[in-house]
Amino acid sequence: MVESVRLETAKEIIDAAEQRAEEIDNPMVIAVSNSEGNLIAQHRMDGAWLASVDISRNKAYTAAALDMPTHDLADPTRPGESLYGLQNTNQGKMVIFGGGYPLERDGDIVGAIGVSGGEVEQDMDVAESGVDRFDEHSS
Numbered sequence: 001m002v003e004s005v006r007l008e009t010a011k012e013i014i015d016a017a018e019q020r021a022e023e024i025d026n027p028m029v030i031a032v033s034n035s036e037g038n039l040i041a042q043h044r045m046d047g048a049w050l051a052s053v054d055i056s057r058n059k060a061y062t063a064a065a066l067d068m069p070t071h072d073l074a075d076p077t078r079p080g081e082s083l084y085g086l087q088n089t090n091q092g093k094m095v096i097f098g099g100g101y102p103l104e105r106d107g108d109i110v111g112a113i114g115v116s117g118g119e120v121e122q123d124m125d126v127a128e129s130g131v132d133r134f135d136e137h138s139s
Contacts, residue, residue: 004034005103005111009137010041013103013113016133018045020126021117028117028126029056035109037061037093045117052116058093059100059114059123065090067109071098071124099123101131105138 005013010032021028027045029052034040039057062070073096076083087096098120103111113134115127 003105003108003110005032005040005134007040009134010111012137013130013134014041014043017113017115017126017130018043020129021045021115024118024122024125026118026122026126028115028123029053030126030130031056031060031114032103032130033057033060033064033112033114035064035111037064037112040111048117055095055116056099056114059095059116059127060112061090061093061100061114062095063100063102063112063114064109065094067102069098069102070095070100070114071120074098099127101127103131103134 014030017030027048029044029048031042032040077086077096087094100114102109113130115123
């Protein structure tokens with residue numbers, strides 16, 4: 001069985017992402033899941049959109065379930081492409097825009113981060129700060 005991200009590590013990931021969200025002055029919701037997409041921890045910054053609670057969790061789920069960043073799904077899910085309609089599967093939990101990243105250790109996906117609350121580029125930027133913290137913790 002693949003080792004999962006521990007709660008203490010998830011909190012560090014969230015702290016790093018929250019710090020970046022504060023730097024860009026955009027409140028976010030940050031979720032960290034295990035390798036199966038099940039929630040480990042989630043944090044909603046003051047002023048973050050309520051809708052971002054589900055979106056961030058679903059971004060983490062998608063990244064974990066498909067072992068890929070969610071922004072990699074934008075092109076293959078366009079009408080006429082091979083994954084068109086993917087966002088309508090899994091009880092609507094699949095997210096096909098940026099802000100979700102798998103967390104990898106020794107070649108295995110051990111969890112994922114999902115961030116929502118800004119423009120897609122902002123969500124990706126904040127999530128990447130969490131990934132960077134995870135990578136520092138894993139090395």
